[in-house]
Amino acid sequence: MSESCNSRHFSWLMKSCFPNPNHKSLIITPQQLNPTLSSLPDDLLLECLSRVPSSSLPSLSLVCRRWFYLILSPSFLLLRHQLCLLHPSLFAFSATDSGVFAATLSFSLPNHCHAAAWDLSLCLPMNTASLQSISRLVSVGPRIYMIGRDSMFRYNTWTQHVNAKSPMLFSRKKFAAAVVSNKIYVAGGSRAASAVEEYDPESDTWRVVTYSQRRRYGCVGAAVDGVFYVIGGLKIGGACVDGVGRIEAHVYASSMDLYDVESRVWLRSRAVPGGGCVVAACAVAGYVYVLTSHAVELSFWRFDARRKSGGGEGFGEWCRMKSPPMPTQIRLDGTVRFCCVGVGDNKVIFVQVAGCIDDLLRRSGRSQRGFKDGLVLVYDSAGGEWSRAPDLPEVIRRAACVSVEC
Template sequence: MQRVRVSSHQAPVHKLGDSQMTLSPKFRFAAIQSSLSDPSLELELSRRGEPLIPGLPDDIALNCLLRLPVDSHAVCRAVCKRWYLLLGSKEWFFTWRKELGFHDPWLFVFAFHKCTGKIQWQVLDLTHFSWHTIPAMPCKDKVCPHGFRCVSIPHEGALFVCGGVISDVDCPLNLVLKYEMTKNRWTVMKKMITARSFFASGVIEGMIYVAGGNNTDLFELNSAEVLDPDKGIWRPIANMGTSMASYDAAVINGKLLVTEGWFWPFYFVPRGQIYDPKTDNWESMAAGLREGWTGSSIVIYGHLFVVTEHERTKLKVYDMDTDSWETVEGPPLPEQICKPFSVNCCDCKIYVVGRNLHVAVGHIFRLNPGSTLEKKWSFAVQWQVVDAPEAFSDLTPSSAQWQSPFN
């Protein structure tokens, strides 16, 4: 196991931008004005022969500057006027990155303060292992962070936050918010048809599906709906075969898998449902799949993996042919990653964000079959730990979503 120290000096966390958000009655969000720098000024500076980097053509210099980690922008803006113009506007900065085809992955972590319950987003640059923030998603009322569901559409650089619940009155929400990386701002989308919390969510072919959860009377729901992000329209889909809140969900082979999960001690066998958008039909989950789903899931190499919460936090993988789970070779989750944790993946790596926002990066390897007669692949994992700044010591993750925009 390899450990990576982000910074020995605990550098301050910088914000991507400021916000002045308004939304009533429960939330206030900013309508952020476009802050693109004046292109005419940039053109004038270039005509006066002021290079971005002395000795380099501007196209090469721009390619270099667009690789700067976001947490260094505040300092770098002081170098010269052209750097100030380029790095002073996140909208312009990301527009240039999009034009040049940059798609460095970021991990968006929805976290809350364990004492105050205040929610916030922290972003880990997976290339530089540096942290920064995005505009706040403030809430006047105290909410339960776990009641929200967050999904991302990486190739569009879009992050969605749906539902939630107000803690004081146990009132679920039907709010839907969208964060766009290129604009560095939150916008309010059309509300869900049904207010819900602790529900399942997933993205299939660019469409956002939600199902189940708790309603305003805290009864479990069997309803489900889908959002077309381009049109901003929700429509109902077939109801689930049973009413239940969701413990975890995953999308595999174009289907949404929903499980209510195990609760310790294991008094009740968990239920599970699978939705096929092609037929608009739900079916019961296989017994081995739902009974072995004892943690947070990710899909890699077309296989469903789970970071277990009860079996020494080992990683295991589901075998569809035998309806059984197998332990992945390698060590368990590093001890520094304390529960509760949130899990996501990018390419062939698993990112597990634990309490205090320390991150375990699991490299998944496919092992060749032992013989020519054996067709089944097996897997192994190696872990490394990215330590978070001490400033995050009171933060607990509720969700983690990766973005690799502009693919």
């Protein structure tokens, strides 16, 4: 045997274990040693992007088309949720001639009831000719849908992009709206108020799914356990004079109509205790909260809507809650508007009082004593107590509000 090692003494199999330095495919470039984020597969790239602070998401969406669509994907939302990076925020929108102003009140901790102040850093320069009044706001994931009488816009809270979407099939005003299984349902508020419409965000299409039991105007919507609640408003009828339709309002509808979306059937309607005019409602943690006005006072009620999560026990029971501490200067008439919004699963209810309160006080000749348009009250359902949150910015008037986890 030779004392020196010679390649011809190796078998072909052993030679194959040693790389050929002249083979081009084995030449490693610096780019291969230091790959960029864009070279990662989608699942790994999502893991990286999902850990970015929320304040940087608008910038990330501008990097490339691929990153833009990854941030919009359901997987991105799921990862953010698993990493506990989603925090509840309250958005308030107000339509003006120059555009739509938005203010945000964020909460970094689930059990923290208040934030320092509203963040007014957004003005959407959209055409507001048909969106002078934002009738209703609903959220599907991080996206907010601004539904007007004859138009609809979608605002993405992560990318800060605004897109026009298909309007409702019927022109509506002061209607009920809620989200069930990532689809939007609307009812009431038009001459064809008996038609209940469903909007699919994926296909950007509306369709009529059923017809309501009562025709309502000025009603409010909520959703719990697959049921769409159409609450309050005025019972309306129609008349035809010389071929022209006309809406006739009758009496306050102190009741709720319940539509089971999955079964496509109407459940038994429920009366709101105490009567009065329903001025606001929302759903939180399996309950529907209803705020009613009795001309001289407000009453606050909770309806147990847990059909599935609560096993059906207690479903349909009403409980009177502590009424909101309204300032004595404010009379409960048509000048003041209310907006009730549920925030996440931390059982906190936000009631935003809006309207021309300054004008009301001036007409009555009473002192304002520090209260102005945009008073915000917070109800903690766990502790059963009300508290005051920061007032809305002055530019936000007669606002519509919605809660989003972002």
